[in-house]
Amino acid sequence: MYRGRLTRDLAIWVDKGMIPSATAEALLKELDSRKSSFSVGGVLMIIAAVLIAASILLLVAANWQDIPRLTKVFGIILLIWIFYLSAALAFSRGADRFGAALLVLGAASFGGAIALIGQLYHLSGDTLDAMLLWFAMTVASAAAFRSAALTVFAGFLAFVVFGTYLEQYEAEWRGIYAFWPPVAGLVLAVLAQWSGAERSRHLIYILLLSWCVWLYSLRADLAVALLFVVVGMLAFLAVALPQSPVSALARRRGASPAFYSFVLTSLGLGLLHFHWTEGGELALLALLTIGTTLLALSLEGRDNGAVRYLAYVIFAAEVLYLSFVTINSMLGTSAFFLLAGLVVAALAFVVVKLEKLFARKDGEVAR
Structure with missing residues (x-):
């Protein structure tokens, strides 16, 4: 793009x-020439690695009963070593994309080895522990090779671990496992910085947002939705306001910090619509939602396309929603839209003045 x-x-x-x-x-x-740049060849190489891994698993499964137990164990261990040593050789010769594909094959084989050994020898433990071990070894491998491909693979495994936890404990809060998404997000953030896998940060943001949705599902509480709005808006202002001390650092990460913090704010506003459904509460929520979209557009609308289009969608959705929900009467709805239009006009006037003020200050600094 x-x-x-x-x-x-x-x-x-x-x-x-x-x-x-x-x-x-x-x-x-x-x-x-940058490592993070998109390459059709690199993508096709990773897809080929996934298909080869699937074919190996199917081949083993088709002849499962005829393979001796020790042969199964030594075979899968040998396969892991072959893939990792071949990857090291490929990197040493400058074949980075081929090496990345081999690393993915090695990580996938390690996951298969965990399942195989656990099944053959009836080892104690549960699926969640096995997934955590797979994630840990993938992270270690990604750090050792500084592999962006394995970093992304570890990001997907973090989702697998979270999904396994929800399934195993029936989406209930169970001790330290419940904090898995933020812990995994921190690990992946450090790993992404080390390996240079900037695009893998999207997986971290999505994982944390999924965790927020799950937290709300535990109680469906109004306070949780309000917390999402407050935290999301504070984070958005911290990364979007030029005067913020973390704004410069956040902008080095591209559009993602502002976009995902705005997504969290929008998530909270959307959940509030299940609690404030009529009368003055709905009117206040509608004004808050429209005001939030206008604030996002004024701060990030010019340079951040993701925030801009999301703000457009939310604004349109809110107006359509209000069109189908009667606020006391049709006359009341008309009055609300009139009030909202006046507020938007006033905000537009303020935004224009602020833009001119910021532009004048930037010009003075440049001189």
Whole structure:
């Protein structure tokens, strides 16, 4: 997505004579040379690794009864070593994409080995412990090889662990296991920083949002929904306001921090609609929702496309929702829309003035 936009912008700048075509080509080559840049070949290599892993498992399953027990154990262990040593050899020769695919095969084989040995020797423990061991070894492997592919694989395993916990304990709160998503998120954040897998941070945000949804499902409490709104909005302001001390650091991570904090705020506002369903409470909630979208647009609407489109969707959804919900009467609904329109107009006026003020200050700093 970013490369496409950059390519279009460079073409416009070249046509206008702002930069020579050689510079544009050099910029695109530099972008493509980055490890985090998208590569069709790399994606196809990972898909091939997943398909080969599936074929190996099916081949073993088809001849399961005819394979001696020790052969099964030594075979799967040998397979793991072959994949990891081959990956190390591939990295040493500069075949990074092939090495990443081999690492994925090795990690998948390790998960199969856990299940195989547990089944053959009837080892004590449960599925959750096995998944935690698989996640831990994948994280260790990703750290040892500084592999972005294994970091992403570990991110998906974090979801598997969380899903296993919910299934095993019937989505109830059970001690320290209930804190798995934030703990896994912290581990993955450190691992992503170490391996350079910036895109894997999306998995961390989604995992934490899933945890928030589960927390709300435990009690469906109004206070939890309000907490999501407050925490999400504070986080959004912290990363979006130029005066915030963490704004510069957050912007180095791209659009994700502002977008996902706004998602958390929107999640809380959406859940509040199940509690405040009529009268003054609904009117207040509607104004709060519309005001939140306008604030998000004023702070991040220009530079953050994800926040901008999400704000559009929420604004439209809120207006449609209010159209189908009568606030005391049709006259009351009309009055509400009139009041909301006046508030939006006033906010637009304030935003325009603030933008001019910020632009003037930026110009003075630049001089």
